[in-house]
Amino acid sequence: xxxxxxxxxxxxxxxxxxxxxxxxxxxxxxxxxxxxxxxxxxxxxxxxxxxxxxxxxxxxxxxxxxxxxxxxxxxxxxxxxxxxxxxxxxxxxxxxxxxxxxxxxxxxxxxxxxxxxxxxxxxxxxxxxxxxxxxxxxxxxxxxxxxxxxxxxxxxxxxxxxxxxxxxxxxxxxxxxxxxxxxxxxxxxxxxxxxxxxxxxxxxxxxxxxxxxxxxxxxxxxxxxxxxxxxxxxxxxxxxxxxxxxxxxxxxxxxxxxxxxxxxxxxxxxxxxxxxxxxxxxxxxxxxxxxxxxxxxxxxxxxxxxxxxxxxxxxxxxxxxxxxxxxxxxxxxxxxxxxxxxxxxxxxxxxxxxx
Amino acid sequence: xxxxxxxxxxxxxxxxxxxxxxxxxxxxxxxxxxxxxxxxxxxxxxxxxxxxxxxxxxxxxxxxxxxxxxxxxxxxxxxxxxxxxxxxxxxxxxxxxxxxxxxxxxxxxxxxxxxxxxxxxxxxxxxxxxxxxxxxxxxxxxxxxxxxxxxxxxxxxxxxxxxxxxxxxxxxxxxxxxxxxxxxxxxxxxxxxxxxxxxxxxxxxxxxxxxxxxxxxxxxxxxxxxxxxxxxxxxxxxxxxxxxxxxxxxxxxxxxxxxxxxxxxxxxxxxxxxxxxxxxxxxxxxxxxxxxxxxxxxxxxxxxxxxxxxxxxxxxxxxxxxxxxxxxxxxxxxxxxxxxxxxxxxxxxxxxxxx
DNA sequence: ATGAAAGCGCTAACAA
DNA sequence: TTGTTAGCGCTTTCAT
Numbered sequence: 001x002x003x004x005x006x007x008x009x010x011x012x013x014x015x016x017x018x019x020x021x022x023x024x025x026x027x028x029x030x031x032x033x034x035x036x037x038x039x040x041x042x043x044x045x046x047x048x049x050x051x052x053x054x055x056x057x058x059x060x061x062x063x064x065x066x067x068x069x070x071x072x073x074x075x076x077x078x079x080x081x082x083x084x085x086x087x088x089x090x091x092x093x094x095x096x097x098x099x100x101x102x103x104x105x106x107x108x109x110x111x112x113x114x115x116x117x118x119x120x121x122x123x124x125x126x127x128x129x130x131x132x133x134x135x136x137x138x139x140x141x142x143x144x145x146x147x148x149x150x151x152x153x154x155x156x157x158x159x160x161x162x163x164x165x166x167x168x169x170x171x172x173x174x175x176x177x178x179x180x181x182x183x184x185x186x187x188x189x190x191x192x193x194x195x196x197x198x199x200x201x202x203x204x205x206x207x208x209x210x211x212x213x214x215x216x217x218x219x220x221x222x223x224x225x226x227x228x229x230x231x232x233x234x235x236x237x238x239x240x241x242x243x244x245x246x247x248x249x250x251x252x253x254x255x256x257x258x259x260x261x262x263x264x265x266x267x268x269x270x271x272x273x274x275x276x277x278x279x280x281x282x283x284x285x286x287x288x289x290x291x292x293x294x295x296x297x298x299x300x301x302x303x304x305x306x307x308x309x310x311x312x313x314x315x316x317x318x319x320x321x322x323x324x325x326x327x328x329x330x331x332x333x334x335x336x337x338x339x340x341x342x343x344x345x346x347x348x349x350x351x352x353x354x355x
Numbered sequence: 356x357x358x359x360x361x362x363x364x365x366x367x368x369x370x371x372x373x374x375x376x377x378x379x380x381x382x383x384x385x386x387x388x389x390x391x392x393x394x395x396x397x398x399x400x401x402x403x404x405x406x407x408x409x410x411x412x413x414x415x416x417x418x419x420x421x422x423x424x425x426x427x428x429x430x431x432x433x434x435x436x437x438x439x440x441x442x443x444x445x446x447x448x449x450x451x452x453x454x455x456x457x458x459x460x461x462x463x464x465x466x467x468x469x470x471x472x473x474x475x476x477x478x479x480x481x482x483x484x485x486x487x488x489x490x491x492x493x494x495x496x497x498x499x500x501x502x503x504x505x506x507x508x509x510x511x512x513x514x515x516x517x518x519x520x521x522x523x524x525x526x527x528x529x530x531x532x533x534x535x536x537x538x539x540x541x542x543x544x545x546x547x548x549x550x551x552x553x554x555x556x557x558x559x560x561x562x563x564x565x566x567x568x569x570x571x572x573x574x575x576x577x578x579x580x581x582x583x584x585x586x587x588x589x590x591x592x593x594x595x596x597x598x599x600x601x602x603x604x605x606x607x608x609x610x611x612x613x614x615x616x617x618x619x620x621x622x623x624x625x626x627x628x629x630x631x632x633x634x635x636x637x638x639x640x641x642x643x644x645x646x647x648x649x650x651x652x653x654x655x656x657x658x659x660x661x662x663x664x665x666x667x668x669x670x671x672x673x674x675x676x677x678x679x680x681x682x683x684x685x686x687x688x689x690x691x692x693x694x695x696x697x698x699x700x701x702x703x704x705x706x707x708x709x710x
Numbered sequence: 711a712t713g714a715a716a717g718c719g720c721t722a723a724c725a726a
Numbered sequence: 727t728t729g730t731t732a733g734c735g736c737t738t739t740c741a742t
Contacts, residue, residue, distance in 0.1 A: 010729045015721065023727050045467045046404035047719035050734050055401065057444075057466070064434055071426040075419055078447045087466045088445045089412075092433045111412070111442045112400045219632040244629050251632040272629075274599050277574040277606040279634040365713045370737065378711050402735035405718050 006035035018043050049112060057087035058300070059108030060117045061101060064092035067217060068272045069190070069242070069287065073119050073142060073157075076293030084301045089113055093121075095187075100124045101147055105135070113137065115304045117296070120157075121147050122187040138303040138311075140296050144189030152303045152311055156296030159317050160190055163285045164197025166321045167239045167267045169205075170283070174265060175329045176237035178207040182225050182249055184241035185216050194241045194269060215241070219248035226252025229264075236264055236330040243268035243275050243284055250280070250326065261328035271322055281324035288317045362390035373398050404467060412442035413655065414463035415472045416456060419447035422572060423627045424545070424597070424642065428474050428497060428512075431648030439656045444468055448476075450542075455479045456502055460490070468492065470659045472651070475512075476502050477542040493658040493666075495651050499544030507658045507666055511651030514672045515545055518640045519552025521676045522594045522622040524560075525638070529620060530684045531592035533562040537580050537604055539596035540571050549596045549624065570596070574603035581607025584619075591619055591685040598623035598630050598639055605635075605681065616683035626677055636679035643672045 138152035184191030215221035222245030240246035246268030268284035299312040493507035539546030570576035577600030595601035601623030623639035630637040654667040
């Protein structure tokens, strides 16, 4: 090593300096640093990984979409990863990807990572569960049961059912007889959890559980669902599994002459950045993506660095219902001789509570 | 190497098989593959990188935000990177990050990458230009002039000015006397380009160039700008630098009693997924993120693998104006004795042209 | 078409 | 506090 020669020390000492190990005199450290600076030296990561058996990087498997949830989660993960001193490798799974999550995990393993984050996985075709052979790196699964078998599997980002419950109860408390649900694609565990939370809440309150309408997360699918729901006069409250669908839904309802929230209340999910500014401003459930990413990664890194120790426990994320103007009490029942519109106490869409 | 022993060949032959080199008999290849399978062998990437000097990975520097543009671009990049056989390393720069882009690039270099993509950089504090010492890996800069000095610098995703021109001209053709601009933060080159395109278009058409209103990409900032613009009766057309701001803007105008598009026309930028479903459906410029990512990466990979050859040329992305219902001719000038509302040929907000 | 030897740049395990 | 010796698992170069 040139740096060692220039500084007049051994190679190992250079290594010590760059790894912030103890037992290096300030004097030597100075000389090494100076020599390195002069030579424009930087640690070779490949050699380091080869010799140490650790890559100091974490791999993330995401869906290859720019959906708000997964994208936000990814950013959150990156932010934390860097703070922990790890590097980030990213691989997408696209829906319909033949190799699927297993392939993505495999490619990460090929690249060499010390831990893996699987963000919002979806159930796969040959849904055997055991995706990859038992992994020997810890895995953090965000928002779903584990699709892999690994020595250490951590879960994070649960609580979708509780959030769905909050949305449903909000609508019920407003006086709606029941709540319809515009669900996300059921291959997504996130969609299943929201559906389950909605269904059980309705059941517990002794309400009808109306048939579920399916969307694919897109505003277009919400619009399609809205055209259908608009034709059913008994629909007065809908809980959509994400904000995009909620917006499409509202559009369709509005075009069909059913006003939101006067005739139909709508609750979304996610609190996308524009949720507070669409017309009407959307009541929705805010997801704590950053907190989830942060806590999950803290736990993952702990498991990487303390393979023997028990994994850190997960905590339940808070439920955050953001009430805006897309929800209101149901319209007065149509009874003969009473005007159906214009006399219900509507929240006036004031200044939106955006953030 | 165990695999070599099991297959009864040399280590080098195993290497040949796994690198798809020629001069390996089918027979030997079979045996090696079988042995590898049996042992659950996988190429060690660190060793490979160390020996070959190439990491087969590409680093991406993104802004640490979940903004639609950067997020979509990142997804597009990942998609292409995998196809090209490279792995992806990701680093964020957050606004206000002291190390900034230079720090991010540096960390990527530490990790070892064969090429770097800088996505939508912003101008930095000590804006000297030369961020990092001259890089010896090729760099692809998306959506801005190069903030680095490298042996090979590629640019992609230009044309924002032409897109801004299309937006502005659309409004002018509708009959508006001039067009206001709700700009993005000027540290972003993307925001500067849109502003420049708008300004030059107005100038060329001999129109007034009204004062620019600044936002920060968020719907909240669009809302704030909208409250201000709503009070100025001469404002009949606004070109917003992104869709989120456009939505916030429309919200504010609507609350102030200025109807969109009857009183004020608004054009956005990006075509976010919900753009076709908000009220009114947003006229906007669709950005070809996927195409930009794909072409840019193809060129970057070419430069990585053919260091001597000339870089591949860039092509201009198409301009894609999506006309929906947030734009219309200006309201009739207020002349005495003529009703100001209700007789202009408004496009009825029909089925939104979403996608 | 296959193999042998050397070495990429670092860290591990020990010595001194 | 510092140095020595191996060796991580691959590719390279040169033979065969």
